[in-house]
Structure formats: structure tokens, C-alpha cells
Amino acid sequence: MKVWNKMAMSAAALSLLTALTACGSSTNSTPSGGSGSAEPKSTTDASKNAKPVEISFANWISVEDGTKEAYNQMIADFEKSHPNIKVKSIGIPFAQFKDQVLVSSAGGNPPDVSMSNQNFTPAFVGAKLAAPAQDVLGADIVNDIVDGSKAGVTFSGKVMAMPWAPHPSALFWNKTLFKKAGLDPEKPPTTWDEMIQYAKKIAALGKDEKGNPVYGIGETGASDSYTGNMLLRMTYSYGGKFVDDQGTIIYDQGTALKDSLSYMKDLINNKISPKGAAMAELRPMFATGALGMIIDGDFGRTNFRNMSGKGAEFDKEWGVATVPTGKTGRSETFFTEHQLVVSAEGKHKAESAELVKYLVSKEAMAIYHKLNGVMSSRKSVSALPEMNEDNYSKVFNAQMKTASPVPATNPKFDNAMKSSTDMIVIVTEGGKSPDEAIATVMPKIKELYKK
Structure with missing residues (x-):
């Protein structure tokens, strides 16, 4: 790598570290346990009056022209239904994404939630950055993952990331x-x-x-x-x-x-x-x-x-x-899919889990599907009529049946x-x-x- 590229990467990583540090909060949350909920829960009066917790979400779709509108709509909808949680977007171009998340996490400032894909997740798991999805999200959602997608995020018997959009080609x-x-x-x-x-x-x-x-x-x-x-x-x-x-x-x-x-x-x-x-x-x-x-x-x-x-x-x-x-x-x-990872070292696992649960819910996927045509990695959502409304959707749902998980368990x-x-x-x-x-x-x- 040339010196200029090294300097650019260091500057970008420093920028991310600074942004993530600014997202810190003194509020500590314990991991959500139990079976979890397939859809976001309605907020209580107590949560509405609670001081908002800010969580950081490292992603690349908020900085890409084709997907930023869907991102903005989903986050706005999430914050409306979860007024006690604010999402701080950490937008990173895809080409630099894996390295920047690894650098910021190694520096003690991991994003609370990170986008990932079938190539990045093994590196995140290998660096011990990912909390087991089955622990923070619960069995209901994990058991609802399409089999091929689930196999691709299973490491040593544990589901370590939540498949979001499967993207079969x-x-x-x-x-x-x-x-x-x-x-x-x-x-x-x-x-x-x-x-x-x-x-x-x-x-x-x-x-x-x-x-x-x-x-x-x-x-x-x-x-x-x-x-x-x-x-x-x-x-x-x-x-x-x-x-x-x-x-x-x-x-x-x-x-x-x-x-x-x-x-x-x-x-x-x-x-x-x-x-x-x-x-x-x-x-x-x-x-x-x-x-x-x-x-x-x-x-x-x-x-x-x-x-x-x-x-x-x-x-x-x-x-x-x-x-x-x-x-x-x-x-x-x-499955060249988008995935979601909850940080193993994050301070707000419960709130982070709520964001992930929302992003894979039928409400969020309805927005994402309408604007970008993406499918769902959840069995219950992919079977909904609105996810099969035309031949285009039917072709990709059919393609999911023969799609293979990427053999990416090695970091x-x-x-x-x-x-x-x-x-x-x-x-x-x-x-x-x-x-x-x-x-x-x-x-x-x-x-x-x-x-």
C-alpha cells in the first residue's frame, strides 16, 4: 500500500474513532434475553419520559445515493416508535468499511450496531467484535431466518449476525x-x-x-x-x-x-x-x-x-x-447479503437489539422493499403478500430457495x-x-x- 493510501486510511479511521467517541453515554444496558420479539414493541409511558439513549450505527447505505432515502425513512420510523432511542449514523463508504470498523473497535470505540456482509462478518467474529445474535435478539427471530442465510452466519454452532437483506443474484x-x-x-x-x-x-x-x-x-x-x-x-x-x-x-x-x-x-x-x-x-x-x-x-x-x-x-x-x-x-x-451485528463490547445492547429487531421487521422491510426492491432474510416476512406482489419479487424469492451460503467462516x-x-x-x-x-x-x- 502506498504512503498516501496509508495516510488516508489512518485519517478515515481517526474520523470514525472521533465520531464513535462522541456517541458515548453513561447509561449502561444489559443484554436483552428471552425469546425476543419479531416486531418492535410499543413504547410505555415510562420509556417515553426516559432520557434518550444514543446508539451508533455504522453502515454504508446512508452514504449511497441508491439507498440513503430508504435508510432515512427506516431510521425516522424507528425513532418515532422508540422515542427513548436516538440513532447516530456512522456512514462509511463500502470500500473502507471493514477496516474502519475493525480499527475503531480495536481502539475501544466499537459501533453499537454495524452493518456487515458475508465477507466482513467472519473478520468481525474473528476479532471478537460480535455478540451472539441468539443471545441479544432471542430465539423467535433467530429461528425465523431463512435456512441458507442462517447457515452463513453460524460460527461454531452460534448465530453471530442477523441476516437483513439476502440479495441472491x-x-x-x-x-x-x-x-x-x-x-x-x-x-x-x-x-x-x-x-x-x-x-x-x-x-x-x-x-x-x-x-x-x-x-x-x-x-x-x-x-x-x-x-x-x-x-x-x-x-x-x-x-x-x-x-x-x-x-x-x-x-x-x-x-x-x-x-x-x-x-x-x-x-x-x-x-x-x-x-x-x-x-x-x-x-x-x-x-x-x-x-x-x-x-x-x-x-x-x-x-x-x-x-x-x-x-x-x-x-x-x-x-x-x-x-x-x-x-x-x-x-x-x-446470498450476497447485508447483515447486522450487535457489538460484544457495546454499552447499549438492549437498545441495539431493538434497532436490529426493527430493521428486520415487516414495517422496515416494507419500506426497504418498496424503495429498493430488496427481499427479507426472515421466513415470515418473505412470505408476506407485499413481498411477493409481482414477478420481480417472485423471481428473487424463488432464487433464494437455491442460493447457497457463502463459505466464509474463516476470518x-x-x-x-x-x-x-x-x-x-x-x-x-x-x-x-x-x-x-x-x-x-x-x-x-x-x-x-x-x-
């Missing part, structure tokens, strides 16, 4: 580009091989009317852990796994990883997918008609509407379906995923074979897991 396709390529705009590919064939036909269009390149599909190739997750998602479609039931890395065994890298090499080298693109670059490309297909999460609809500049009218130009089946015969995808998983992207670079930019890329990178990943 599904396939979006551009009907206009399908039609131009001679494909049926109402029939997406149903198999992996069909998806590749369709992508090649769309890429063969070359350029649009303005001379901009058109790609068949957008697969991430940037050097970040999200790209590593997506490479692993591809490997699942080819019949592979990252670890076995004992946690031993088996990523390089069999042909699945090799097939996935061959798939990426073919896409990039033949300009079927953009080279080295991050998801933040692929989304606007899909929204402006430069991509025929993209595999993305349930927030895609809102993102594409906004990025296209056409709003809900853009819905007429695309469709969504479950990810095409590969070698396993299943629609393989992951170094996020680092391993970022390192795995080197294999994509080696085959697409270095001109090496998948076998050579695997032989170069996998020993480093296995060594990383030993540390």
Missing part, C-alpha cells in the same frame, strides 16, 4: 438487445451454455447507434473481494466448492475452477464482457443498453431505473429470471476472495492458462488460511 437481460441479436426478447437462457451462446450473439452486434461497444454479458473482473465471490459463484455452476465440510480448501480440486477461468478468459479476450470492470461500472452499462445480460442482486431494479434516467419506464426494456443452470442442474447463486475469507481475482488477471491479461493461474495463486490462498 439473478439474471437480468436486455430485451432490446435480445431482439437486435435475433433472440426471443421474452425468453431468457435457461442453461449456462445457452447463456454463453446468447452473450456471443449479442456481442456480435459490435456497437450501438452511437458507436459505443455492446457486450453480451457483464462479469466482474476488478481486483476486489466481490469479484472473488462472483468467480466462486461461477465455480459452483461448474460443480465446484471452495471448502469441504471440514473447512479444508478444495477450490483447486477437479475442473470447476479451471472451467470458470476458461469461461472468463473467453469472455474477456473475445470482448463478450468488458475487461477488468467492477460491478459499479457494469450496472450503468446495463442501464444504458451496453450489456445484454448481468447477474445482480434484488436491488437491481431500483439501480437500473435510476441509472437509465427513464425511471419505471425502463422496466419495459429488461426482464429478470433465475440464474441459468450449469453442471449441477441447479440455479447456483449466493481470512475476504482476503482469500480478493487474492483469487489474481487468477482472472493472469489468464486475461497475462496470457497464461487456467492451470498456470491456479498453480500460482492457490498456494498463496492456502497459506493465508493457515495464518
Whole structure:
């Protein structure tokens, strides 16, 4: 890391430490026990007259244009129903989020509640920052978690984070580009091989009317852990796994990883997918008609509407379906979910638990779903009619049934995923074979897991 980057990270971490220190309060709360409540409870007269307790909430959705409105509405609704609790938002850009939370917590100023995801939670658990969710939230809510999501937050038999929005990835396709390529705009590919064939036909269009390149599909190739997750998602479609039931890395065994890298090499080298693109670059490309297909999460609809500049009218130009089946015969995808962690060292566990309970309640999820199309990780909420009101919602609820938990119980998983992207670079930019890329990178990943 360059000196400038180190200075920037230190300054950002110091800023977070200062903000969190300002959130301190002399009021101590004991953890909430018992079964817990699936929905927020009405406040009593005593609580209305009590001095408000301020809790800090580290998150990234309050600083992202696509989600800040939903965040603001949810927090306002929570504070209205819980006048004795005030939420201090600690907004941190996603790229710096994990490191800043770890630094502030190590410095003795952990956020009372932190957003997390399937890559960050293992690091938080490994650093002993997370209070067991089953202890602070109670059995009723924990037992209501969708099975696949629950498995992804279970460490040594304990549920350590509360899944919030599961974000299984599904396939979006551009009907206009399908039609131009001679494909049926109402029939997406149903198999992996069909998806590749369709992508090649769309890429063969070359350029649009303005001379901009058109790609068949957008697969991430940037050097970040999200790209590593997506490479692993591809490997699942080819019949592979990252670890076995004992946690031993088996990523390089069999042909699945090799097939996935061959798939990426073919896409990039033949300009079927953009080279080295991050998801933040692929989304606007899909929204402006430069991509025929993209595999993305349930927030895609809102993102594409906004990025296209056409709003809900853009819905007429695309469709969504479950990810095409590969070698396993299943629609393989992951829960790339948002999660919530209550600090093990926080001074306000009871109030923190109330915030988490609210954020996963049907009231909060109704707001989040309406504004961003996200689904719920709770069985009872995901089954509600308002969460299944159209084909879009039904597709993502169907995708959740075949989504797998990310195998992220090791604290170094996020680092391993970022390192795995080197294999994509080696085959697409270095001109090496998948076998050579695997032989170069996998020993480093296995060594990383030993540390």
C-alpha cells in the first residue's frame, strides 16, 4: 500500500474513532434475553419520559445515493416508535468499511450496531467484535431466518449476525438487445451454455447507434473481494466448492475452477464482457443498453431505473429470471447479503437489539422493499403478500430457495476472495492458462488460511 493510501486510511479511521467517541453515554444496558420479539414493541409511558439513549450505527447505505432515502425513512420510523432511542449514523463508504470498523473497535470505540456482509462478518467474529445474535435478539427471530442465510452466519454452532437483506443474484437481460441479436426478447437462457451462446450473439452486434461497444454479458473482473465471490459463484455452476465440510480448501480440486477461468478468459479476450470492470461500472452499462445480460442482486431494479434516467419506464426494456443452470442442474447463486451485528463490547445492547429487531421487521422491510426492491432474510416476512406482489419479487424469492451460503467462516475469507481475482488477471491479461493461474495463486490462498 502506498504512503498516501496509508495516510488516508489512518485519517478515515481517526474520523470514525472521533465520531464513535462522541456517541458515548453513561447509561449502561444489559443484554436483552428471552425469546425476543419479531416486531418492535410499543413504547410505555415510562420509556417515553426516559432520557434518550444514543446508539451508533455504522453502515454504508446512508452514504449511497441508491439507498440513503430508504435508510432515512427506516431510521425516522424507528425513532418515532422508540422515542427513548436516538440513532447516530456512522456512514462509511463500502470500500473502507471493514477496516474502519475493525480499527475503531480495536481502539475501544466499537459501533453499537454495524452493518456487515458475508465477507466482513467472519473478520468481525474473528476479532471478537460480535455478540451472539441468539443471545441479544432471542430465539423467535433467530429461528425465523431463512435456512441458507442462517447457515452463513453460524460460527461454531452460534448465530453471530442477523441476516437483513439476502440479495441472491439473478439474471437480468436486455430485451432490446435480445431482439437486435435475433433472440426471443421474452425468453431468457435457461442453461449456462445457452447463456454463453446468447452473450456471443449479442456481442456480435459490435456497437450501438452511437458507436459505443455492446457486450453480451457483464462479469466482474476488478481486483476486489466481490469479484472473488462472483468467480466462486461461477465455480459452483461448474460443480465446484471452495471448502469441504471440514473447512479444508478444495477450490483447486477437479475442473470447476479451471472451467470458470476458461469461461472468463473467453469472455474477456473475445470482448463478450468488458475487461477488468467492477460491478459499479457494469450496472450503468446495463442501464444504458451496453450489456445484454448481468447477474445482480434484488436491488437491481431500483439501480437500473435510476441509472437509465427513464425511471419505471425502463422496466419495459429488461426482464429478470433465475440464474441459468450449469453442471449441477441447479440455479447456483449466493446470498450476497447485508447483515447486522450487535457489538460484544457495546454499552447499549438492549437498545441495539431493538434497532436490529426493527430493521428486520415487516414495517422496515416494507419500506426497504418498496424503495429498493430488496427481499427479507426472515421466513415470515418473505412470505408476506407485499413481498411477493409481482414477478420481480417472485423471481428473487424463488432464487433464494437455491442460493447457497457463502463459505466464509474463516476470518481470512475476504482476503482469500480478493487474492483469487489474481487468477482472472493472469489468464486475461497475462496470457497464461487456467492451470498456470491456479498453480500460482492457490498456494498463496492456502497459506493465508493457515495464518
